[in-house]
Amino acid sequence: MASSLNIANIDAGYGAVRVLHDVSLSVGAGETVALLGTNGNGKSTLMKSIMGIVRPSGGSISAVIDGATHELIGLSTEEIVDLGIAFVPEGRRLFPKQTVTENLLLGAFRPAARPAIRRNLDFCFETFPVLKERARQLAGSMSGGEQQMLALARALMSAPRILLVDEPSVGLAPLLVRRTIDKIKELKDGYNLTVLMAEQNFTQAIRIADRGYVIVHGQIAFAGESAEALNNNELIREFYLGT
Amino acid sequence: MDVSLDLLMNAMISGLLLGGFYAAVSIGLLGMAVYQVYYVAFERRDDQSLRGLSFFFGLLFIAEVGLILVFGVDYRSVNARYIGPSLQLVLFDLPWRLLVPFLVSMAMAIGLQIFLSRSFLGRAIQAVAQDQLALQLMAANPTRIKRIAFGLSIATAALAGACLIIIQPVEPSIGREYIGRVFAICVLGGLGSFPGMMIAAMTLGIVESLTSTFFGPSWAPAVAFGVLLVTLAVRPSGILGR
Amino acid sequence: MRGTPFILILIAIAAVIFGLARWLDNSYAFFVGYVVVQYIVLGTAWNILGGYTGYVNFGITAFFAIGAYSSVVLHKLVPAMPLPAMIVVGGVMAGIVGIGTGYLTLRLRGVFFSIATLALAVVVQTLITNWDFVGGARGAYVLRPRVAPLIGGGYIDYLFLIMLGLCVAALATARAIERSALGFGFAAIRDDEAAAEASGVPTLRLKLIATGLSGGFMGMAGAPLPFYVTYLDPASGFSLNYAVNAIAMPLIGGTSSWLGPVVGAVLVGGLQEYLRVTISSAVNVLVAGVLMVVFVIIAPQGIVGLFKRKR
Numbered sequence: 001m002a003s004s005l006n007i008a009n010i011d012a013g014y015g016a017v018r019v020l021h022d023v024s025l026s027v028g029a030g031e032t033v034a035l036l037g038t039n040g041n042g043k044s045t046l047m048k049s050i051m052g053i054v055r056p057s058g059g060s061i062s063a064v065i066d067g068a069t070h071e072l073i074g075l076s077t078e079e080i081v082d083l084g085i086a087f088v089p090e091g092r093r094l095f096p097k098q099t100v101t102e103n104l105l106l107g108a109f110r111p112a113a114r115p116a117i118r119r120n121l122d123f124c125f126e127t128f129p130v131l132k133e134r135a136r137q138l139a140g141s142m143s144g145g146e147q148q149m150l151a152l153a154r155a156l157m158s159a160p161r162i163l164l165v166d167e168p169s170v171g172l173a174p175l176l177v178r179r180t181i182d183k184i185k186e187l188k189d190g191y192n193l194t195v196l197m198a199e200q201n202f203t204q205a206i207r208i209a210d211r212g213y214v215i216v217h218g219q220i221a222f223a224g225e226s227a228e229a230l231n232n233n234e235l236i237r238e239f240y241l242g243t
Numbered sequence: 244m245d246v247s248l249d250l251l252m253n254a255m256i257s258g259l260l261l262g263g264f265y266a267a268v269s270i271g272l273l274g275m276a277v278y279q280v281y282y283v284a285f286e287r288r289d290d291q292s293l294r295g296l297s298f299f300f301g302l303l304f305i306a307e308v309g310l311i312l313v314f315g316v317d318y319r320s321v322n323a324r325y326i327g328p329s330l331q332l333v334l335f336d337l338p339w340r341l342l343v344p345f346l347v348s349m350a351m352a353i354g355l356q357i358f359l360s361r362s363f364l365g366r367a368i369q370a371v372a373q374d375q376l377a378l379q380l381m382a383a384n385p386t387r388i389k390r391i392a393f394g395l396s397i398a399t400a401a402l403a404g405a406c407l408i409i410i411q412p413v414e415p416s417i418g419r420e421y422i423g424r425v426f427a428i429c430v431l432g433g434l435g436s437f438p439g440m441m442i443a444a445m446t447l448g449i450v451e452s453l454t455s456t457f458f459g460p461s462w463a464p465a466v467a468f469g470v471l472l473v474t475l476a477v478r479p480s481g482i483l484g485r
Numbered sequence: 486m487r488g489t490p491f492i493l494i495l496i497a498i499a500a501v502i503f504g505l506a507r508w509l510d511n512s513y514a515f516f517v518g519y520v521v522v523q524y525i526v527l528g529t530a531w532n533i534l535g536g537y538t539g540y541v542n543f544g545i546t547a548f549f550a551i552g553a554y555s556s557v558v559l560h561k562l563v564p565a566m567p568l569p570a571m572i573v574v575g576g577v578m579a580g581i582v583g584i585g586t587g588y589l590t591l592r593l594r595g596v597f598f599s600i601a602t603l604a605l606a607v608v609v610q611t612l613i614t615n616w617d618f619v620g621g622a623r624g625a626y627v628l629r630p631r632v633a634p635l636i637g638g639g640y641i642d643y644l645f646l647i648m649l650g651l652c653v654a655a656l657a658t659a660r661a662i663e664r665s666a667l668g669f670g671f672a673a674i675r676d677d678e679a680a681a682e683a684s685g686v687p688t689l690r691l692k693l694i695a696t697g698l699s700g701g702f703m704g705m706a707g708a709p710l711p712f713y714v715t716y717l718d719p720a721s722g723f724s725l726n727y728a729v730n731a732i733a734m735p736l737i738g739g740t741s742s743w744l745g746p747v748v749g750a751v752l753v754g755g756l757q758e759y760l761r762v763t764i765s766s767a768v769n770v771l772v773a774g775v776l777m778v779v780f781v782i783i784a785p786q787g788i789v790g791l792f793k794r795k796r
């Protein structure tokens with residue numbers, strides 16, 4: 001069934017500092033939407049607002065999960081995750097002193113995810129063979145690329161309907177960026193997810209995104225209805241393509 | 244000093260049994276370590292760690308004085324049919340007084356370890372000290388997890404206390420001696436490591452038992468601190484620290 | 486010296502208090518006064534480490550008893566030794582142990598440091614209990630001279646005067662720390678030790694200074710104890726009462742300034758004495774513990790903090 005995300009006119013920030021100004025954005029059922037913007041423009045703040053980590057001071061965020069609509073503002077982070085929205089945060093936030101397997105099993109803490117735990121674990125090991133090889137290694141001792149894979153897999157273990165990923169490419173070598181982005185697509189197709197992905201790496205993000213938004217100084221500066229439209233946008237040219 | 248094989252053997256055995264009992268007490272500290280994180284995060288702005296700690300210290304004191312008011316300062320003991328007789332084996336005797344708490348403690352410690360490593364709640368308890376936000380992203384409420392962990396640790400400690408009175412008479416301030424022991428065991432074993440804790444508990448039990456056999460029981464409380472100092476100096480992460 | 490007027494005022498106040506007690510000429514007043522002033526010193530000593538740097542010491546009795554027992558030893562070895570000299574020795578001994586503890590527990594933060602200090606108290610108690618020279622578990626008697634040297638009158642007058650002097654020294658030290666670079670360094674450690682270290686604060690040295698000073702003053706507060714009680718055994722010298730009072734009083738009074746421990750010790754000490762006389766000694770012991778728990782929950786800044794906020 002359909003799961004989508006709708007953000008309307010939110011304002012958010014930290015203490016007295018306003019970061020997001022009247023941001024509206026939507027992710028339709030089964031879509032992959034890219035949130036594009038260079039450093040400090042508010043991508044992570046938007047992601048954190050959706051997840052209840054940052055409390056917006058105005059606007060509304062609602063999610064449709066398998067047909068049921070939920071207002072997210074006011075819910076705690078764990079309640080939002082429990083609805084079926086998984087988040088791979090900036091910095092990955094793995095449990096460094098737990099093994100790969102333990103991290104994955106923690107991902108399935110959500111009661112709704114527990115019945116499917118075996119199947120999801122197999123799928124993760126199949127999609128990310130490196131995790132299977134390193135099942136007993138401590139997460140903190142893995143390489144950056146492996147950690148990113150684990151973070152993605154762990155998010156998947158909660159059997160989400162909507163997946164939010166904050167800058168999956170950060171700190172990875174070009175080849176790995178490509179692989180990671182491909183994996184997100186693979187997960188999305190395998191589980192029929194709705195995906196919102198914050199990225200700076202425009203060229204990579206646009207390969208799998210259906211649409212995208214460009215965020216500048218906490219405002220949506222451009223909403224591209226297709227990869228094509230984004231490619232031809234002036235802002236994009238200015239910031240990313242240097243033309 | 245007259246060291247007979249017999250005496251050594253008996254000291255070793257009762258040491259092992261004592262160690263099993265310490266093991267149960269120490270696992271309660273895992274819970275404490277987890278709960279401590281709660282305080283650091285909870286009211287950092289107010290340096291809650293200072294006040295949170297003092298709060299617990301106040302509770303310790305109130306409990307101790309409360310026990311003194313109720314039971315007096317004298318040593319108390321209990322009677323049970325199994326206190327007194329020993330299980331006679333070929334080379335040595337196993338006093339039931341030590342064997343029963345040993346078995347109870349072992350069952351409890353192993354049961355707790357299985358719970359911590361196999362259940363969803365247990366895994367969350369192990370993770371909550373590392374990253375609270377990450378745990379929230381796993382749909383778990385860290386405060387609830389910590390509450391459960393803390394309750395569990397208190398319950399474990401209480402059960403260990405119940406075992407203690409089978410082993411020896413107790414008085415209200417005896418708990419303080421165990422703080423040092425438990426701490427030494429956890430540091431020696433490596434915080435958070437179950438096998439490390441087991442080895443450390445057994446080691447301390449044996450060393451203490453040998454100490455009180457050969458130097459007198461009044462020296463036993465100092466052993467734990469010695470162990471702690473040596474560990475901190477030589478290998479601060481403990482035998483099996485992660 | 487900027488602190489000189491403050492010290493002069495303290496001395497003046499101490500002199501007035503002592504004069505008043507002499508005028509009352511009631512030895513009960515001296516006995517009570519001694520206990521309260523002793524707690525001011527202990528509380529201030531604890532606060533130098535606990536309140537300023539944020540390291541919670543539970544092992545107060547270790548340092549306090551080291552001071553007390555070093556007097557017992559000195560009294561046996563050199564009976565003619567004047568009390569102030571014993572206090573200096575007791576302070577130095579406890580200060581050295583304080584620095585040693587600081588060294589050994591450097592890696593321990595938060596609750597681990599606190600547990601380690603509690604363990605230290607158990608160990609020092611074990612050592613003393615097994616040391617026959619100071620009476621072991623049986624305890625030791627110390628003959629209190631009948632008349633005070635120099636000032637005449639009962640010996641308790643002299644003990645009280647000495648304790649007042651110690652109190653002036655402790656308070657002057659605490660206030661001087663608050664107003665110096667040392668105090669800012671301590672506060673930096675309390676607020677965020679890693680950040681302080683990263684920005685070049687010599688955290689190791691500062692912590693050793695704090696543990697040394699704190700332990701030293703505790704030892705000095707303990708040094709006259711054998712003459713006060715005349716019979717000292719490990720159970721009473723290491724009584725948890727001392728530790729709880731020394732922690733409770735600064736927390737109740739307020740840990741942010743030198744005034745807190747004074748306010749806490751006078752109020753709680755006075756209340757305890759009142760309850761001891763009117764109800765029972767068992768209840769008076771509970772008071773500090775209960776008040777401390779109540780205060781850390783409802784008034785985390787202590788009494789001094791309450792007044793500061795009002796203004």
Ligand SMILES: Nc1ncnc2c1ncn2[C@@H]1O[C@H](COP(=O)(O)OP(=O)(O)OP(=O)(O)O)[C@@H](O)[C@H]1O
Binds near residue numbers: 037045
């Ligand atoms: N915890 C915080 N407290 C105060 N300000 C913050 C906080 N986190 C972010 N900011 C500010 O909010 C603004 C937007 O930050 P945000 O992390 O959302 O940007 P971003 O688009 O994710 O950038 P990047 O690509 O570097 O991750 C920045 O100016 C940043 O300094």
Ligand SMILES: [Mg+2]
Binds near residue numbers: 045167
């Ligand atoms: Mg970001």
